Amino acid sequence: MTNISDLIELYLKKLLSDSLHDYVEVQRRELANRFNCVPSQINYVLTTRFSAGHGYLVESRRGGGGFVRIVKLPLGQRANLVLDVCSLIGDSISQTGAAGLIRRLLDEELITLRESHLMQSAIRGNILRISLPARDQLRALILKAMVTEVLRN
Amino acid sequence: MTNISDLIELYLKKLLSDSLHDYVEVQRRELANRFNCVPSQINYVLTTRFSAGHGYLVESRRGGGGFVRIVKLPLGQRANLVLDVCSLIGDSISQTGAAGLIRRLLDEELITLRESHLMQSAIRGNILRISLPARDQLRALILKAMVTEVLRN
DNA sequence: TGAATTAAGGTCAATTAAGGTCAAAATATT
């Protein structure tokens, strides 16, 4: 791991975790200077390691007194997301209904592929072997517990 | 045993056993240079001697500052692990028993923290609200399904 | 005030530095 980009990434993440806020502000020039690289390498690091997909938001301002602000987006920002999903589940849900919902969470990148598999496996009909009205109710309970767990924070 | 591949294999295994971690990082170019062979011979050694079947995991990165990381998988991380864990669970398991097992999977880094939370939430007693002998049986079924899902591959 | 200057940051393409694949040739084994 002798490349500069990784070092810059680490440095910025340290700044972020040391910060009292959920963001950090730096100067591109100053940073480039500190790491002995050209300024555009900072942009390279920002786009390859601090993209929205990585959970970051980068804002900047040019000109005198310019800066680069890196904001760490708390995962699943919307506070009522868990409530929304839980009310979507209700107190009874079919296996296909549950599958579709888990799929949506995956598409929204709120859970990983492994997590989606994990959740699917826990609520399959051949596992929850009890008679039908109760089975869908139990599935709803388990699914809501898992969603609440994984979407919080 | 005068072929280069064997020497490279030995060299890498020595690096691994000398390492403080369960992995070692090398540069393909550098290694090829050290053994006076073409870089692709390193790949040959990796695929013939450090495959998953041999209990190793190989990751790599291209480009500047690229590397090859060889991870030695802890014994038993292979296919029969699922069987072992499942027989450990049996056909009935208490909540504390399940919690301990999930904790162990986490410690062994077979699952992530989030995944462990996910699994715990799915088998809690207040979720599985049915009378007692049946509840532990249901928990065993769910847990085995989840473990099988997440540990395969 | 308004133009010139200075001080930032942005874009993009070229270059460099890795690692990957695959199949042919060479060598060992059976």
Added chain:
DNA sequence: AATATTTTGACCTTAATTGACCTTAATTCA
């Protein structure tokens, strides 16, 4: 001799680094 394993090299893909040129904002000064 036939088969399996090892060695080699040509060609490919990905990631990092660099630099030339562009845009925007603040400051200075005529």
